[in-house]
Amino acid sequence: MKLFNMVERSKNKDSKAFQVLFELFYEDVYKTSYFITRDPSLAEDATQEAFCKAFQKLDTLKESKKFGAWVKSIAARSAVDIIRRRQHFTMVEDIAGFSPDDYLYNMAQTLPENEVVKRELQSRIKQSIYSLNPIHRQVIVMKYYLSLNTREIADTLNLPIGTVKSRLYRALKQLEISLQPENNSIGEEGSLQ
Numbered sequence: 559m560k561l562f563n564m565v566e567r568s569k570n571k572d573s574k575a576f577q578v579l580f581e582l583f584y585e586d587v588y589k590t591s592y593f594i595t596r597d598p599s600l601a602e603d604a605t606q607e608a609f610c611k612a613f614q615k616l617d618t619l620k621e622s623k624k625f626g627a628w629v630k631s632i633a634a635r636s637a638v639d640i641i642r643r644r645q646h647f648t649m650v651e652d653i654a655g656f657s658p659d660d661y662l663y664n665m666a667q668t669l670p671e672n673e674v675v676k677r678e679l680q681s682r683i684k685q686s687i688y689s690l691n692p693i694h695r696q697v698i699v700m701k702y703y704l705s706l707n708t709r710e711i712a713d714t715l716n717l718p719i720g721t722v723k724s725r726l727y728r729a730l731k732q733l734e735i736s737l738q739p740e741n742n743s744i745g746e747e748g749s750l751q
Contacts, residue, residue: 565622594637608633631714692731
């Protein structure tokens with residue numbers, strides 16, 4: 559069935575249609591939550607909270623085709639709210655399904671040394687993103703993982719666009735500093751410009 563039909567039926571409180579949407583988008587929403595919380599249990603809580611909020615507020619969704627991005631944005635916000643409520647952080651080594659390749663410039667893969675450098679850089683980027691303050695990590699995830707523009711992030715988070723831009727700027731500056739060649743052993747190929 560088409561996404562539009564499922565969303566429209568869900569707007570009319572058709573629980574079976576919403577179950578289909580839940581099953582279609584669960585994995586992506588969970589990954590978004592997990593990327594922010596770095597904890598499977600908290601990610602599950604944020605995912606459930608996001609779908610509950612989405613079901614309750616589905617009538618506010620203007621474009622049915624944007625359901626996926628919309629529910630992932632709700633999940634990102636829920637994840638940050640849960641972290642704030644819990645006031646603790648758990649470090650997790652890896653993110654299932656997250657591909658830092660999406661955020662890296664294409665590096666030559668013909669030499670084994672370049673592959674090693676690329677893996678080291680991916681690891682550094684993940685660790686640097688993990689080390690960000692949750693509000694900064696949230697806007698980075700929404701901008702570069704969910705591909706939302708600053709206006710969409712501002713609307714989703716109910717923030718002025720200037721605040722979103724400021725958070726993005728600060729987050730990117732922190733990432734730039736933490737990824738400087740003198741702060742790691744990757745070398746010139748690993749620096750972000």
